[in-house]
Amino acid sequence: MKKNSLFLLLAFWIHAAVAQTGISSSPNTVNVPLVVKTKFSRDYPNSIPDWGLDGSYYSAVYYDQGNNLGRAVVYDKSGKVIRVDTEMSAGSYPLAINDYYLQNYPDEGYTVWSSKDRAGMLMYYSTRQGKKIWFDKNGKHSAKKNS
Numbered sequence: 001m002k003k004n005s006l007f008l009l010l011a012f013w014i015h016a017a018v019a020q021t022g023i024s025s026s027p028n029t030v031n032v033p034l035v036v037k038t039k040f041s042r043d044y045p046n047s048i049p050d051w052g053l054d055g056s057y058y059s060a061v062y063y064d065q066g067n068n069l070g071r072a073v074v075y076d077k078s079g080k081v082i083r084v085d086t087e088m089s090a091g092s093y094p095l096a097i098n099d100y101y102l103q104n105y106p107d108e109g110y111t112v113w114s115s116k117d118r119a120g121m122l123m124y125y126s127t128r129q130g131k132k133i134w135f136d137k138n139g140k141h142s143a144k145k146n147s
Contacts, residue, residue, distance in 0.1 A: 030051045030052060030053055030058070032051050032058050033058070033077055033078075033079070035077075035078060035079040036058050036075045036077070036078075036079045038079070039075065039079035039081075040060045040073060040075070043073075044060075044062065044073070046065065047060075047062040047063075047064070047065075048062060049061060049062045049073075050062065054072075054074050056077075057074045057075060057076055057077075057082050058074070058075045058076075058077070059072050059073070059074045059075075060072065060073045060075070064086075067089070069086065069087040069088070069089060070086075070087035070113075071084070071085065071086050071087065072084070072085040072086075073085075080118070081118055082117065082118060083115055083116060083117040083118065084115075084116050085113045085114065085115045086113060086114045086116075087111060087112075087113050088111075088112040088113060088114055088124070093112045093114065093124055093139065094124070094135070094137075094138055094139025095139065096135070096138060096139030096140055097112055097124060097126070097135050097139045099139075100133075100135070100139070100141050101126075105128070108128070110126045110128065111126060111127075112124055112125070112126050113125055113126065121137075122137045123135065123136060123137065123142070124136075124137075124139065
């Protein structure tokens with residue numbers, strides 16, 4: 001019974017992580033190339049991903065057992081990493097993001113994710129009403145990348 005409860009909790013959490021990243025998740029309809037699955041398995045051997053699509057890219061969303069936070073790795077069709085998104089723990093992101101939420105949405109909770117592309121560019125985002133709110137590496141709101 002405990003195992004079933006833990007499994008259901010983990011499944012719910014992965015679903016919530018997918019919703020936060022804004023990545024479409026339909027495991028039955030996503031045909032992930034073997035090279036992409038192999039790359040993920042080699043890089044994250046103890047993780048079981050929930051595969052989805054992020055535009056034309058393949059995304060592996062999983063629960064990082066080391067820090068109990070969500071993570072998404074986005075690949076192109078040849079298995080090259082496009083970006084890695086990581087759920088941030090409270091206080092591990094720039095304070096300016098917190099200030100933004102206190103000023104604009106004081107009664108709402110939020111989850112912050114970091115997003116690092118293959119060039120090493122770091123940004124942060126949160127999802128509100130199905131849209132991403134982007135912040136630069138210093139936590140300054142960035143309207144340019146909002147989606």
